Amino acid sequence: MTDATVHHQPTPRDYWVIAGILFVITAIEISVAYVDAFDPVVAPVLITLSAVKFALVVGWFMHLKYDLKRYRALFYIGLVAAPILFGAVLFTFGVLIGD
Amino acid sequence: MTTDTAVTAAHPDHHSDHHPDPAVVRKTAMWVFLGSEFLFFGSLITTFLLYRTRVNDGPAAADVFDIPFTSVSSFVLLMSSLTMVLAHHAAGRKDWRQMRVWLLATALLGMVFLAGQVFEFTEFVHEGLTVSTSPFGSSFYVLTGFHGAHVAVGVVLLLALAFMSFGGKFRDTEGLNVEMVGLYWHFVDIVWIAIFTIVYLLQV
Amino acid sequence: MTTTTAAPPATGKGIWSWVTTTDHKRIGILYGVTSIFFFLVGGIEALLIRSQLALPNGEILSADAYNQLFTMHATTMVFLVVMPLGAAFTNYFLPLQLGARDVAFPRMNALSYWIFIFGGLFLTISFFVGGGPDGGWFGYAPLSTQVGEVVRMDYWALGLIVLGVASIASSVNFITTVLTVRAPGMTLMRMPVFAWMSFIISFLLLFSLPIVSVGLFQVYFDRNLGTLFFDAANGGDPVLWQHLFWLFGHPEVYVLILPAMGIVSEVLPTFARKPLFGRTFVIFSGMAIGFMGFGVWAHHMFTTGLGPVAEAAFALTTMFIAVPTGVKIFNWLGTIWGGSLRMNTSMLFSLGFIFLFVIGGLSGVTHAVVPADAQQHDTYYVVAHFHYVLFGGAIFGIFSGIYYWFPKVSGKMLGERLGKWNFWTMFVGMNLTFAPMHILGLNGMPRRTYRYGEGLGFDLWNMVATIGSFVLAIGVLLFLINAWRSYRRGEVAGPDPWDGRTLEWTPSSPPPPHNFDEIPVVQAEDDFWHRKYGVDEHGRTVPRADYRPPVPGGPPAGLHLPSPSYYPFLSAFGMFLTTMGLVYVPWGLLVTGLGAVVMMWGLFGWSMENLVREHRR
Missing domain, CATH: 1.20.5 (Single alpha-helices involved in coiled-coils or other helix-helix interfaces)
Known part of the structure; x- marks a missing residue:
């Protein structure tokens, strides 16, 4: 809005796409936690996936990337x-x- | 363009009395505050990690956690970030009606999340996990409880914003207010992203 | 944003004008006066402690009273004296030094003050309702979590949480102030060193207070909700409390000393008439101290059995943190070296600071040696160490600041003759009190015991220390007399009594509510000095022929100052009631509910009032 560095703000369409990605990641997380085959790598995979979610919310929803x-x-x-x-x-x- | 701290306040060519941009002032303060919240939740999560296996005679994480249920409530909170950012966008377009709709939707999702938490706590207590059962119980309830308190504060702020916008008296600061509450709300959401992974998924 | 009519500047008289003030200068004065009051309270507590210990098997205090007094002496001095005195100077001088009209959020600034004073009252009230906190200022669990019939440690835990909220709010405010409302041309590196230290302290508080708040909540829940955080019998771990406390407690040490370091870095250049030697180094050392201050907390816990790796690591970081401190001392000595010194009281206190702080710093380094520390732990040697840095360091630095800035705040000079007496009695008293404690500690006298037996070799030095503490008290008394007399009929100061270097000496003394008639455009470090003095062809400092002292003209037309507001007071009062009720769970929850309503009322009114604009100045 009033900020100087706003070049191309994300549009509502971007927000919906990101929400979709967040949904998919959450689904993957839950299946990783449940499927026994993933047991040896469950911790690093879950931490990585939630870090991606974290970055998406901070970067786009909180506009940190654009601010x-x-x-x-x-x-x-x-x-x-x-x-x-x-x-x-x-x-x-x-x-x-x-x- | 003002991109760096050292430059922002230093425009010698500026006219004699200079007004800092209120948006920059308030958003700076909000980001500073959010930085400190990391340490707050960090301390609570640390306590939980230290105590997660100290269950005494009570139930352990795997005995009580209902991952499908918590996944749904996590998803509700995640989607409330979407509605929040749409409210902010509507405020940017000065579309006050749509802004109110999205604000109320966000508050509603927040309340659904809180209701889920209340339900979950009740279930756990029935299954024999209370704050005094074990250090695991103490740290679990206090961590998720403080997060819930943050959500509750956010809901109050959202409702206040929506309510205040009806009068139309606050138009010139409205967009900024929505953005400030939005930053707080998204932060509460990302804390839950961490809690959901560390406290729930990694412990079952 | 809409332009509204000019708000009436807060120049009124009477109590209401002080309750509703949003002027950073008035809030600074409020902080200062309140802290001096608590300084007397904490001092009386200290005198009672020393009286009890003057002779073996002292009879003056019971063990119970002694526990309350040493707990509250430390809590008062740390949270209600040294911290808010730093906040007082920061409030008053940060905007002036930055060339700003106020802090970024004037009403939030008032809120911080009111929360602080209600927190102080809250802690002090405990004495009258069943006894003050008695578990030490560090509140070690499980001593602090044992639930007796009394609620003393509830007062302590909740009181510190409240004070923490006040400090976090003012830290956010000060950081935002530094980042957004500096005068044009005032780059970060041109900021005066005191402003820099305030900036660093704000970050330290911002990141350390949340940690201890969590610990304090856990203590409170253990006491009132039946949680098991620190209950070793049921799987809890009291050592966790020590981590959470010292993760805050050590950065806190630098929160207490950095204001003094900032003050000394202003005073020495002024009275040596030289720029601060290695200014950039002093600033970066401050940052290094702030940064490393977070990496040394476990040296308070060397006797808890951390394991050899952790002990070695924390011993190393503790030794390393002496380096930036040493750099600063070197720079201060470099500043006075070859300067034309003016030995007034402010300068004496600054020099006293350096001397005493070096002693305290050196005994601090001895704590880094783990085996030696295990011997010194919980003895009077530690008491001697931290009083040299906190009294000899922080308080002497603050007194230097009081003598330095009193003319600016009051418009009157603080008397030099009584001032010298003030300095020398305090200096002698301080050394008489705390130097013997080194010997007592090394001879094995433990801290926090209300009595010691006869014939243990502690008699002589305890007596000396007690005599010293009364000399110290006389010194403080002389200060109060001096301040009162100077305020009543001191010499009129004028805007720039010291031939100062930084922007706060530009406006009149005391400055008008709007601080600067015209916002200065800064062109150099020590900008005010460079406006007054230039360099001739031989490299000598000479007054500029073209310099004219600014003539006070009044605020520019259409200037908006932050309007007075009673909502900060109301919100803080609501918070006070909320906290008060939490002590007396469950029936107290009624009071908590009432307090919550009052707080909501205050905050809601506040946000409605927002129309009147916070940033219009």
Whole structure:
């Protein structure tokens, strides 16, 4: 809207397409969690898929991809800091995600 | 074009009294705030990961979780992000009627999600998982409960926006208000994306 | 956006004008006065503690009273004195130093203050309704989660959550202020160092407070809801609390010291009449300290059995964080080296800061050595260490700032003669009080015990420390007398009494509500100095012939200042009631409900009022 860097905002059609992708990914996630054949790779696959969902919502629905770089920087600080700090905490307890 | 922090405020050619763009000011604040929310939910998720197998004599994750049910409610929340962004788009076109429709749809989806959470909690309690059964129970309820509280706040904000738009007194800030609530709402959604994977899918 | 009529600037008198003020300068004064009040409260608590410990087998306090006093002394000094004093300076001077008319969100700024003071009252009320919190300012579980008949630690947990909300709100506000409302030409690297430190502190609070809030909620739920987070008998893990607390607690240490570092970085160049030596290094060291401050928390937990890998890692990061701190000390010394020094009280406090902070910093590095730390842990050696950095460091830096900026805030000079007495009594008192604690600690005297036996070798130094604490109290008293007398009939200061370097010395003292008649266009670091002085052909600093001091003219036509609002106060009061009710679950939930309604009323009224525009200035 009032922003300077708006070149080509996504259209409602893009939003529906993204919602469709989100639906498909969620469906895949659930089947991966259920199908026993995937057991050895279930954690990395699920984490990757939800990271994709995360990125789609943040990038398009929250317009981060189209907005000021500053917002990205501010957002990334928290996004990067949290896993590092809490990873260290869990490490001292001998617990890590997905083990 | 203003793309960098160092440049934004520094226009020496600007006329003597300079007004920062309210959209930039408020959105900056919102993104700053959302950055801190990562640490809030990070702490709760960490607690859960530490305690997820400490079930005492109570049920474990695999005993109580109903993945198909939670998948549906997750999907409801995911779709509420779609309706939210459509509301924002309508506000951008100054199509206030359509904006209200999408805002109310978003609030409704949020309430469906909350109702699902209430139902789920009730079920779990019947199956013997309470906050005092085990550290697993404590951390599960407190994590998902705080997320639910965030959704509830979002629903209140959405309803307030829709309600306030009827009078037509707030037209000049309306689009920005919708965008701000939208950022918050989408953030609550992405936190649920993480919770759904880490707390539900990875534990069964 | 629509243009509305010019809002009346908040120049009124009377209590109502202060309750509804949205002027960052008035809010800064409110923060300052409130913190000084709590400084006296915390000081009296400290004097009671020292009186009890003056002689072996002290009889003045019961064990129970002692526990409440040491808990509340620390809680008060950290959350209600040093933090808000930093916020006071930031509120008052951040917009002035940036060349702005106010912070980004004036009403949210007022909200932060009111939440803060209600949080402070909330904590203090506990003394009158069954006793103050008594589980230590760190609230270690399971001591803090044991449910007695009293609700002391509920007050503590909820009080800190409330204060945390206030700090997060003001951090968001300050970060946004720095990023969006700087004057034209005021690039980030041209920002004064104090503004930089405030910016960094805001990030530290923003990312550390949510973590401890979660921990505090868990403590509260363990006490009231029957959760098992820290219940070791049922699978909970009290060490998790320590992680959540110190993940906040260590960045918090830098939250307390960085304002002082920022102040000293303003005071030394002014009174040495030289630019800050290695200015960029000072700024980047501040960032490095902020960044690394998140990577050292577990050195508070070396005796919890973290395992050799974690202990080695945190020992290393702890040693490394001394490097940026050392860089700063080096730069301050470089600044005064060869300068033409003016040894006034503000300068004395800054020099005292450097001297005492170095001592505290060095004893801090000894904690990084894990085996040594295991011996020092929970002894008076640690007490000596952190009082050297928090009193000798933070408080001395803040006093330097008070002497430096009092003329700007009040329009009067703060008396030099009493000021020197103030400095020297505080300096002597501080060393008499805390230096002996090093010896006591190394001789094995444990912290947080209300008595010690005779003949253990603790008698002499405890007596010295107690005498020192009363000398310190006299020093603080001298300050109060000095401030009162100077405010009443001090020498009139004028806009620029120190021949200052930064923008806050441009407008009159005190500045008008709109701060600057015309928003300055910044062309250099220390912009104000460069307007006054140039360099001649021999490289010497000479006054510019063409410089004319600005003449106050009044606000530009059509200027909109943020209008006063009582909604911040109302919302904060609602939040106070909400929290109050949570202490007395279940019947208190009625009060909570009432508070929620009041809060909603406040916030809803607030958003309706938004019409009156927040950014029109």
